[in-house]
Amino acid sequence: MTETVQWELSGFGDEIDADPRVQAAVMRALGASHIEVRSAWGTNIVDLSEDQLAELKSVLDEAGLKVSAIASPIGKVDVELPVEHEVERLDRALRAAEVLGAPYIRIFSFYYEGKKAEDVRDAVIERMTALARRAEGTGVTLVHENEKDIFGDVPERVLDIVETVNSPALKLAWDPANFVQVGVKPFSEAYEMLRPHVVYLQVKDAVSSSKKVVPAGEGDGEVLTTVEALRDSGYTGFASLEPHLAYAYETGGFSGPYSFGVAARAFAKVTEAAGVVAR
Template structure:
């Protein structure tokens, strides 16, 4: 049986790397998403800080699953050149930590303007980013986040088919689809699954509109895990809790532990091994 790999957006635990690793180790995880450490975004870390991270994770037996960059989480009308520089930095960091994956987004659109007005520029920019990824032997994983061009299944599919590359793949996020009125398994999964390389684990409900632990909401996480098992998926399931509204009185570590354990329950239920 193929095993999936569990990872986590560990900056939701703490800004301190030691505290992030303590919780992940407690829960049996050996991978983490590198998004934020010491109150700095991954792309703002200097060489000395990257060296500190590398030394600590190697000492404690951890690996980086992806570079969770903010590339593409900008207005489509913002200048493009700085984002190319951001991608260059993300590529260097990905190579340094030995991961092929860099998380990206699909651009915010100006309010009260039709989506079609910006379609060409969105696709053009994402194609250029994909070409840069191909030249540098990394894989961009596109998150279907809210308030972006690719917030729906159809527009995600449009991006993936337009870029048409093994260097632009999908980071499937059920919770985000729920937040955008898309049924994750009935609508999104059949379209996106041929491009799926990575999975973000967060669930959601529409009333009240908030993220919830896996299996609690409308994200069909159990069904997703069953389908992934059928396809012999052996990639990353990345826990991204976002549980502050759902557990307002809990600490950040408690919220992350709740999210990780909810996923573990579902993995056991569907008889899916993990590492």
């Protein structure tokens, strides 16, 4: 009999509700052991005060939830801003990770509207290197998300970033929906290239023709194939639900408790088919 593979289920709490108590209650009801923190009480994680961080820690402890990642907005700014701009914001994300006990911080690789990717490549690498160097030695790993419209939105540029920076503090988060939305077939065109650097799975799917985000397994994100491949490669990390089923905006998205549950059940069908238990 094949041994069941177990992953840690997490999710973006602010896709459920602004109130972290509601976030925690829903995540626990879904059987999750962790939560990913992007905002609480309507305030982004990098803008929470020390008192708010302490209160958030208390709420999550009371619910028996650990934090899988700080879903920061670091790198979701124009590449022309000074290097120090995002390094300073990373300091606040690192503080949040310290208080909440998060092993990962999600980051991005900069907008460059009106410019060519090749023309901003050196500036992006300079900034990503500075962020990685700041994180080194903290015990926290930065995970780059392949968000659309940033420099690292297609597989080749994602690989360029992580291999050029070449830091133990910079790895990759895998987001299949974002790849679909930039015309990439995630598993077919990116998995083999990027798998050596992938340490975190974000769960959302999308339809290639409309770019609409849909529950996992219902779009063109090749989610089941990817989950099976991750399973076979020995992946035992986090699977973090980021459904975006109600609406999305520049710094995040929202689903609400009901749609978040729909997303969780859809992913459970995928993991069951793959022989993986996520909880």
